Amino acid sequence: MRFKRPNLMSVMTGLTAALLAGSAAMAAEPTPGGWWLQEPATPVMVKLTEVHNLVFWIICAIVIFVMVLMGYIMIRFREKANPVPSKTSHNTLIEVIWTIVPVLILLVIVVPSMQLLYYQDQVPETELTVKAVGNTWNWEYAYPDYENIESYISNPLDEDASEAAGKPFLLGTDAPLVVPVNTKVKVLVTSLNNMHAWTVPSFGIKMDAVPGLVNETWFEVFEEGTYYGPCSEICGVNHYYMPIEVQVVSKAEFERWVANDGAFPGQTAQLGGTTTAAQK
Ligand SMILES: [Cu+2]
Secondary structure, three states, rough: OOOHHHHOOOOOOOOHHHHHHHOOOOOOEEEEEOOOOOOOOOOOHHHHHHHHHHHHHHHHHHHHHHHHHHHHHHOOOOOOOOOOOOOOOOHHHHHHHHHHHHHHHHHHHHHHHHHHHHHHHHHOOOEEEEEEEEEEEEEEEOOOOOOOOOOHHHHHHHHHHHHHOOHHHHHHHHOOEEEEEEEEEEEEEEEEEOOOEEEEEEHHEEEEEEEEOOOOEEEEOOOOOEEEEEEOOOOOOOOHOOOEEEEEEHHHHHHHHHHOOOOOOOEEEEEOOEEEHHHH
């Protein structure tokens, strides 16, 4: 039980990567047939994946050990092979072992788990604050740092519009949250009516949106791209249809977006999302 933890972590992560080779393309959205975690896009998700993988392999080892033990007992101590059953009812050594070994296993799990919990929970010095407000049924985004950007509604796209925009249906929106890459972003999450949850799996974020309460979380994305997530607190009839889309752009591009009042060049900012100038 004397592991050097970082080594164990990297071995487990390597094993997992090997196990998943072929299915581990950079994915910021669910992939058809996917069954593992999405590729991590933030430091929180990197740590979360490590702890998940550590616990996963410990669970696998325990399951295999118990199955082998059960198989052995069923064969070795079956009635035919063992006509006179043992009357042993106590073995101090075995009892000490089956108490201490699980305690050690729990310690191996609890230390990285608690470290991760505090790492996720403590919002560091952030460079940008965004606010996500849950409505029935869409998200409204606001940038309290920038007076020129009006808060806007991020509406889900229907099937045709998703296809036209090249976005996954039920995840694509008409107006994503826009943030710069490699920047610590604070997210304030709340709701106007019932409970929702602002969730981006590849960020390792699932934050409840509770009316009358402002929850706080943070992320820092390593790579530019579009990241998707669903509302993850059942909130009513359109719960399946209030996606979260985060567009991560370069810092320069984000500055241009801000200077343009929250619209990309060629677009006009407007309340209720951005539309291209051509569409207007
Ligand atoms: Cu919901």
